[in-house]
Amino acid sequence: MSSTQEFFNRAKRRTADRGLRLLKQGRRGFWGLLFSRTGFLLVLIAVQAAFLFLLAYRLAGYATDYIFVWMAVSVPIVLALINSRMDSSAKITWLFLILVLPVLGVLLLLYTKYDIGHRKLKRSAREIVRTTRHAIRQDPGTWERLRYLHPETAGIARFLARTGCYPVYEASGVKYFPMAEPAFEDMLDRLERAKKFIYLEYFIIEEGIMWGRILEILAKKAAEGLDVRVLYDGTCEFSRLPGDYPEKLRALGIRCRVFSPACPFLTTRFNFRDHRKIMVIDGETAYTGGFNLADEYINLHCPYGVWKDAEVRITGRAVATFTLIFLQMWADEQEIDSLPDARLSSPDDPSGTGFVIPFADNPMDSYKVGESVYLSILNRAHHYVHIMTPYLILDGELETALRLASSLGIDVKIIVPGKNDNPFADALARSHYLGLLEAGVKIYEYTPGFVHSKVCTSDGGRAFVGTINLDYRSLYHHFECGVFLREADCISDIEADFQATLRQCRRITRRSVRREKTGRRLLGAVLKVIAPLM
Incomplete structure (x- = not known):
């Protein structure tokens, strides 16, 4: 048996042993805790407890000095917090933490405010959005028809256009799938018919039947010369996929990148994950919705009963926005600089009705x-x-x-x-x-x-x-x-x-x-x- 076939078999193999699954869930919980904000929070709680213990038993005579110094530090921070543009619910949380756990509260606020670990990511994301803001032009006729027929929707469309390159489309078909299983079968059919390129961007990819069937098609299409790319979030490296998985995919001719790879918990990078689910095929078909590429989403593994997930398939001109969203996250500098190109010229779907506005949400900007x-x-x-x-x-x-x-x-x-x-x-x-x-x-x-x-x-x-x-x-x-x-x-x-x-x-x-x-x-x-x- 070839190494490639062994790789496919392993990708399709589904773990049946319940004990092993529980062990995997335990590892996931441990690594998720270690590399998460919760892990950092627990460390700061320990620091707070140690500091209070030291203050009570070793520095009792300096308690007054401590209170004076801490008031001098915390009062300006609290005033700045109250006058900030932060969401009111978040302000209440920070004020509570600073009141109850002053050391923890201030340290954690400064830790998150200064964004240790993702400043470079923030600068890069903003620059990419700025560079590609006009990669897809709004059709003026479509805009005028939307404004005339649905002026209230023109407001949210105008807002979305300000946040990125998200035009309003007509001539775009949308098919809704109420469950992941029929959507998955539809994906397989469309993937088999791909002629130019396949782009996948998912929060979670896990070896199993679902990913194995997709992977076989991807490898075959890559061997035929198609541009096949896979982008997944770095949290998969905690337990879903091995750290060398991109190299394994590249050996099959598939270009693969990991968004924000796993790193020690002393960072805020865990806050900003790629939670998107996007599949784009030839610039003619796109999928998005709730499900990732793992067996529980198509009910082959059912730890919580029936897993209900919804998906939409987009065809026609609106697919161009999903192609752009993927390329923005892929962040190949030369490609970004050369946009727009043929991949953003999606054909009309005359069966489409109404108005379609694909969009993305980027936590690195000030828009919610x-x-x-x-x-x-x-x-x-x-x-x-x-x-x-x-x-x-x-x-x-x-x-x-x-x-x-x-x-x-x-x-x-x-x-x-x-x-x-x-x-x-x-x-x-x-x-x-x-x-x-x-x-x-x-x-x-x-x-x-x-x-x-x-x-x-x-x-x-x-x-x-x-x-x-x-x-x-x-x-x-x-x-x-x-x-x-x-x-x-x-x-x-x-x-x-x-x-x-x-x-x-x-x-x-x-x-x-x-x-x-x-x-x-x-x-x-x-x-x-x-x-x-x-």
Whole structure:
């Protein structure tokens, strides 16, 4: 058997032994802790505890001097924090930490503010966006039709255009997949038909059946001379993939890069991860949505019951934006300087209807793109807003918008997982339930398992599908992407999927929230204080 075939077999092999899977999960938890903000937080807590112990037992006579010095240091920092442009929820978190744990709070604030570990990344990301801002031109006819037919959508379109090169498109088809399995089969079919290039950008890639089937096609297409590239986030190196995996792919003719590779925890690079999921084929077809390239997403491995994920396939002119988003993250300097080129000239899809706006969210700028899209939908709704999200960790602005919309008589429904993959995120989400329910927001838990879809529909004419969760990481700290839709045919399919999913849910009531276990409610209350750091 050839080494290449052995590589494919290993990629497709699915671990059946439960003990080994639990061991892998344990390693993932350990490395995730070691290289995460949580790891750094624990170190600073230890420093705080050691300092207080030293102060109490060794430096009791200097306590007054310590208080004076610390007031001189902390008061200016607190004043600067209050007058900063930081989100109000984050300000409360930092003020609480500085009040309760002064050493920890100030050190951690300075640590995150000065962005140790990703200053170069921030400069590079800003320069790439600036350089490619006009790589794709807005069709003036499309813009005028949008402004005339849907002036309220022209506002969010204008905002997205300011944040990057994200034109509004017509002549672009959008097909919605309510589950990952049919989307995966559709991907395989399109990959087999590729003639020019294949670009993949994913948060998670893991060896197994799903990735193995894709990899076989990628290697075959690379051997045929196609430009095949794979970009995945560095967190995969904690436990999903070995550190030399890019070299293994290059041996198959596949160009591979790792975004922000794993590094020691004394850095804020863990804050800024590439959470996007993008597949672009020949500049004619693009996919984005919630699922990564690992077996649990297509329910071959089911640790949390049925895994429900949504995806969209884009065809036509709008594919050009996804090609550009990938190339921006790939960051080949010569390619960026030479844009635009033929890869950004996507053909029309005459079957497409409505308006399509693909976009990306970049945490290195001052725009909160993902949150702004959600807020725009909520603020423009007249009848309903229906949301599916795996995590519900809201800042003050988004929670206020949800409550206000419901109070104004808009039917606001949110579907969240019945079985969550993160107990802390679950407890924190539940801490928002009572306030939302009292305002009339309806919350439902998906009983078969875990909803990982990031979907929003409103009034039958607006929708969003993408990678953006309703949590602090997605809204503030991650590279994300999605597509905003106006009057596209697939919006009815998205709403039909929401209604079908709703029939598999149990409704959360104020009574059921009050009957929650005291420990979980207490955990949620404590975590809510530090939610922006999670």
